[in-house]
Amino acid sequence: MDRLTQLQDAIDKMALLFVSSLDHLTKNAPLVPLHPNVPVVSTDHGMPHDQVQNSAQELALDISRQAKELEALIDNLPGISQTPEAQIHDLENLAQQNADATVEYELAVKEAKELLQDVTYALRRIAEDQSIRS
Amino acid sequence: MEDPNAQQQGAAFPAPPYYFQRYTQPNLALLEKTKSDPTNPDLTTALDALPFPVLALEPPPPIKRGICWMFGRPWPVQDTLATLSEQGIEQLYPKGDIDRVKELKKLNHSAIFNFLDLVHVLSTSPGEFATKVDHIRVIFINMHHILNEYRPHQARETLRLMMNDQLDRKRKETAALRKTCADLRKQLAGLRALEQDRLVVPAGATASENNQDVDMAPATPEAASTSATVTEAGENGTAIGGSTSVTKKNAEAMSRMMQLCDTIE
Numbered sequence: 542m543d544r545l546t547q548l549q550d551a552i553d554k555m556a557l558l559f560v561s562s563l564d565h566l567t568k569n570a571p572l573v574p575l576h577p578n579v580p581v582v583s584t585d586h587g588m589p590h591d592q593v594q595n596s597a598q599e600l601a602l603d604i605s606r607q608a609k610e611l612e613a614l615i616d617n618l619p620g621i622s623q624t625p626e627a628q629i630h631d632l633e634n635l636a637q638q639n640a641d642a643t644v645e646y647e648l649a650v651k652e653a654k655e656l657l658q659d660v661t662y663a664l665r666r667i668a669e670d671q672s673i674r675s
Numbered sequence: 676m677e678d679p680n681a682q683q684q685g686a687a688f689p690a691p692p693y694y695f696q697r698y699t700q701p702n703l704a705l706l707e708k709t710k711s712d713p714t715n716p717d718l719t720t721a722l723d724a725l726p727f728p729v730l731a732l733e734p735p736p737p738i739k740r741g742i743c744w745m746f747g748r749p750w751p752v753q754d755t756l757a758t759l760s761e762q763g764i765e766q767l768y769p770k771g772d773i774d775r776v777k778e779l780k781k782l783n784h785s786a787i788f789n790f791l792d793l794v795h796v797l798s799t800s801p802g803e804f805a806t807k808v809d810h811i812r813v814i815f816i817n818m819h820h821i822l823n824e825y826r827p828h829q830a831r832e833t834l835r836l837m838m839n840d841q842l843d844r845k846r847k848e849t850a851a852l853r854k855t856c857a858d859l860r861k862q863l864a865g866l867r868a869l870e871q872d873r874l875v876v877p878a879g880a881t882a883s884e885n886n887q888d889v890d891m892a893p894a895t896p897e898a899a900s901t902s903a904t905v906t907e908a909g910e911n912g913t914a915i916g917g918s919t920s921v922t923k924k925n926a927e928a929m930s931r932m933m934q935l936c937d938t939i940e
Binding site for chain 1: 790834
């Protein structure tokens with residue numbers, strides 16, 4: 542797949558990682574008491590504290606890994622070596638060459654067809670005479 | 676007659692636009708007359724009777740600028756990439772010629788730092804997240820815009836490569852064809868030379884052979900190569916004696932020539 546598309550996909554993946562990491566943490570965080578006198582009662586919300594820490598670590602790792610990948614992809618970007626005018630000039634040149642090559646090709650095809658006709662005629666004569674002989 | 680709100684309940688396909696009814700033979704004749712002679716007073720009375728301007732029967736000219744609507748979406752007539760300021764987004768990298776690799780890397784780093792800021796804001800004063808989110812959005816849009824500017828260049832390069840490919844393929848095919856033709860001609864010439872030797876030997880053959888030889892003889896002095904080769908091959912055929920070795924050689928020659936014919940086809 543071409544490098545530009547890969548880069549664009551990598552950028553989108555990065556944004557997705559941002560969103561999903563925040564989402565994950567806020568959804569699964571355990572409850573915290575608002576006031577020291579009012580303890581937390583419900584226990585089936587969210588995940589235990591150390592699990593949240595672990596996932597936070599993993600997510601941070603993922604984000605930094607994606608950033609590194611992005612950098613590597615950016616380094617592999619080809620530069621723009623030709624101006625658009627030079628490119629268009631090349632394309633016109635190529636179009637002209639293509640037209641010429643087509644003309645030559647059609648000429649060769651015509652020659653080959655004529656030769657084919659002659660050869661089949663010759664073969665037919667030979668076959669006829671052979672059948673006459675035998 | 677011209678009811679734009681015609682009933683379309685239950686129809687499988689939408690009705691054609693109502694102005695198809697305007698294209699009657701008399702109306703078209705009026706159009707032709709108006710185009711050729713616009714100041715004729717006889718026409719004006721007829722033209723006033725029509726509920727629409729007669730020049731509306733002409734097809735509309737193609738759209739050259741701006742936006743056209745297709746399948747419910749607007750498409751620009753000239754397909755260019757809108758600059759960031761046109762889209763209303765702040766451009767974070769400098770204008771003009773830039774080193775894209777460096778700018779993209781800078782943007783990459785800024786994205787990460789802004790995300791860090793966002794997390795910080797969320798943990799301290801969550802209500803103020805909107806500005807940071809907006810910053811991150813602008814950074815990403817800038818990154819994508821830099822990449823989009825590559826695309827036309829890439830398209831032209833791809834076109835160039837494809838045309839090169841086509842050119843190479845055509846040239847190769849032409850060369851292969853010419854080579855096969857040359858081979859075939861050599862075979863024919865070889866066959867002719869082979870049978871010329873045999874032509875001398877069975878000279879005292881049957882009368883039918885002689886007749887055929889006579890038929891062939893006036894044809895051979897022809898200068899044209901193709902018919903000459905054909906008739907000589909014919910001669911070779913008629914000059915064959917009863918010898919089995921000659922027929923065998925001929926069969927070989929036949930099979931070789933048929934193979935070459937196949938490659939041509």
